[in-house]
Amino acid sequence: MMKVVEGSxxxxxxxxxxxxxxxxxYPITPQTHIxxxxxxxxxxxxxxxxxxxxxxxxxxxxxxxxxSAAGARxxxxxxxxxxxxxxxxxxxxxxxxxxxxxxxxxxxxxxPLSIWNDQQDALGARDSGWIQIYAENVQEAIDLTPxxxxxxxxxxxxxxxxxxxxxxxxxxxxEPVEFLDEEKVREFLPPFRPEYVLDPKNPKTFGAxxxxxxxxxxxxxxxxxxQRSLEKIEEVSKxxxxxxxxxxxxxxxxxxxxxxxxxxxxxxxxxxxxxxAIDELRSEGVKVGLVKIRCYRPFPAxxxxxxxxxxxxxxxxxxxxxxxxxxxLLTDLKGALYNSSIRTPIIGFAVGLGGRDVxxxxxxxxxxxxxxxxxxxxxxxxxxxxxxxxCL
Amino acid sequence: xxxxxxxxRGGQGAVTAAELxxxxxxxxxxxxxxxxxxxxxxxGAPVMAFARIANEPIxxxxxxxxxxxxxxQDVTLLDVVDVASGLKPEGKIIINTDRNExxxxxxxxxxxxxxxxxKIALEKLGRPIVNTTMLGAFCGATGEISLESINxxxxxxFSGALGExxxxxIKTAFEGVSQ
Numbered sequence: 001m002m003k004v005v006e007g008s009x010x011x012x013x014x015x016x017x018x019x020x021x022x023x024x025x026y027p028i029t030p031q032t033h034i035x036x037x038x039x040x041x042x043x044x045x046x047x048x049x050x051x052x053x054x055x056x057x058x059x060x061x062x063x064x065x066x067x068s069a070a071g072a073r074x075x076x077x078x079x080x081x082x083x084x085x086x087x088x089x090x091x092x093x094x095x096x097x098x099x100x101x102x103x104x105x106x107x108x109x110x111x112p113l114s115i116w117n118d119q120q121d122a123l124g125a126r127d128s129g130w131i132q133i134y135a136e137n138v139q140e141a142i143d144l145t146p147x148x149x150x151x152x153x154x155x156x157x158x159x160x161x162x163x164x165x166x167x168x169x170x171x172x173x174x175e176p177v178e179f180l181d182e183e184k185v186r187e188f189l190p191p192f193r194p195e196y197v198l199d200p201k202n203p204k205t206f207g208a209x210x211x212x213x214x215x216x217x218x219x220x221x222x223x224x225x226x227q228r229s230l231e232k233i234e235e236v237s238k239x240x241x242x243x244x245x246x247x248x249x250x251x252x253x254x255x256x257x258x259x260x261x262x263x264x265x266x267x268x269x270x271x272x273x274x275x276x277a278i279d280e281l282r283s284e285g286v287k288v289g290l291v292k293i294r295c296y297r298p299f300p301a302x303x304x305x306x307x308x309x310x311x312x313x314x315x316x317x318x319x320x321x322x323x324x325x326x327x328x329l330l331t332d333l334k335g336a337l338y339n340s341s342i343r344t345p346i347i348g349f350a351v352g353l354g355g356r357d358v359x360x361x362x363x364x365x366x367x368x369x370x371x372x373x374x375x376x377x378x379x380x381x382x383x384x385x386x387x388x389x390x391c392l
Numbered sequence: 393x394x395x396x397x398x399x400x401r402g403g404q405g406a407v408t409a410a411e412l413x414x415x416x417x418x419x420x421x422x423x424x425x426x427x428x429x430x431x432x433x434x435x436g437a438p439v440m441a442f443a444r445i446a447n448e449p450i451x452x453x454x455x456x457x458x459x460x461x462x463x464x465q466d467v468t469l470l471d472v473v474d475v476a477s478g479l480k481p482e483g484k485i486i487i488n489t490d491r492n493e494x495x496x497x498x499x500x501x502x503x504x505x506x507x508x509x510x511k512i513a514l515e516k517l518g519r520p521i522v523n524t525t526m527l528g529a530f531c532g533a534t535g536e537i538s539l540e541s542i543n544x545x546x547x548x549x550f551s552g553a554l555g556e557x558x559x560x561x562i563k564t565a566f567e568g569v570s571q
Contacts, residue, residue: 004418006411137451169453174414174426272451359454 008033094129116355260289405523528562
């Protein structure tokens with residue numbers, strides 16, 4: 001049954017349906033409502049789990065290392081400064097191959113202080129060894145939750161994962177969503193039964209000192225698991241669709257791609273607005289399509305090569321900047337295509353930084369710029385979109 | 393699709409009102425979306441919230457710049473915020489005020505609907521919290537959502553005597569603008 005609820009409530013309910021054994025979350029805007037609802041569920045007896053109150057995000061994720069290594073299914077969530085404070089722990093989690101699942105609410109990083117949405121926080125954690133999947137809407141974020149547990153906990157993967165959802169835009173929106181059916185989730189997601197756990201009767205050490213003779217092999221195996229997850233993510237996505245009747249296309253999804261000359265590539269909640277803009281433009285005869293990145297890490301290079309092979313110009317739209325170069329997805333995409341036969345010009349736009357609203361007219365303006373590239377070649381490969389004239 | 397923009401002051405429940413419209417519209421078998429203007433909420437500061445109602449799933453997520461309807465919970469906002477900004481000429485703006493329309497000097501071609509929601513709220517709720525009363529006025533003035541559905545949404549949020557008081561306030565406002 002569909003119901004109109006706040007995004008944060010819907011996520012908390014999805015987490016509840018996945019029956020985590022241990023939850024440890026530290027509140028921070030705009031993620032706070034997720035924490036509040038989870039603690040309500042625990043207090044009301046609707047979620048039977050260990051709930052650890054902590055003094056910081058560093059502690060929340062650290063405490064889950066112990067819980068996960070002891071064989072518990074674990075959950076946390078954070079955003080922005082909280083994720084930055086977790087940075088050291090992120091690498092420990094992935095290095096110890098602990099399948100912790102986290103909802104990363106996307107928000108700008110200080111300074112200047114901004115509580116609003118962009119994706120600089122998660123993009124900054126790109127190389128931390130966590131799977132990152134971005135949700136377009138609340139329903140996709142709900143449905144991602146059990147999928148991520150299934151992917152992360154697979155004995156061949158054992159890699160933590162982040163469900164990334166845009167702060168405020170998705171956490172605070174009220175819209176109709178379909179709740180997960182607990183029984184179905186139980187069928188879809190088997191209990192977490194790791195082979196190696198902390199056990200006083202059979203002591204083991206996780207994450208201990210490794211000298212140079214073996215460190216490389218640890219990283220190689222981690223990288224291999226991440227590569228393997230590409231297939232697993234597709235597989236779990238299909239399986240979810242079979243059980244729940246809702247699908248999102250696996251690693252990537254496409255929209256209006258038949259005969260598309262201008263192809264936009266992006267991820268997150270901006271996609272809804274882009275689809276509206278594409279419908280408008282298509283009705284005016286502009287051949288524009290969309291490739292939606294769901295899975296950003298591991299990077300779906302092969303899927304992207306396939307999807308983009310017939311484009312005349314590619315425009316990457318994203319909410320992050322790597323200062324002194326360009327935006328991260330733009331760089332990654334160019335890298336993925338460089339050794340292929342695709343020689344399509346690629347340009348990029350950094351938009352929506354620190355919560356600046358992106359509307360249909362902005363998408364249209366970016367498509368127009370991309371269209372000029374098609375005829376006249378690249379004039380500007382990367383731009384921070386619509387900077388106020390007094391700063392130019 | 394119909395787009396609604398709420399103007400209020402922090403603490404007046406503009407965000408709650410937008411949420412209730414989304415819930416009520418869904419009760420009416422329509423798709424809906426509501427979200428705050430993501431401000432740093434402080435009591436008394438001007439705040440905005442948005443709602444969309446449509447017959448098909450709503451994908452667009454930008455803020456609302458050309459609303460079909462504007463709801464103003466506090467008339468003193470007219471001095472500090474251009475509440476009618478972008479309002480469609482065929483749209484409506486519903487303002488909580490005891491002044492008449494001409495005195496407000498609004499720059500809009502849209503229909504201006506005034507209602508003394510503060511008076512109604514004080515009478516029916518005993519508090520000058522007008523967000524639910526203004527929903528009654530919205531129902532009456534626009535017909536975009538049914539009174540039954542807004543009542544149902546209200547009772548889902550406020551239980552018992554408080555819920556009943558709110559329904560009373562809504563009914564009074566609904567009848568006040570429907571005449």
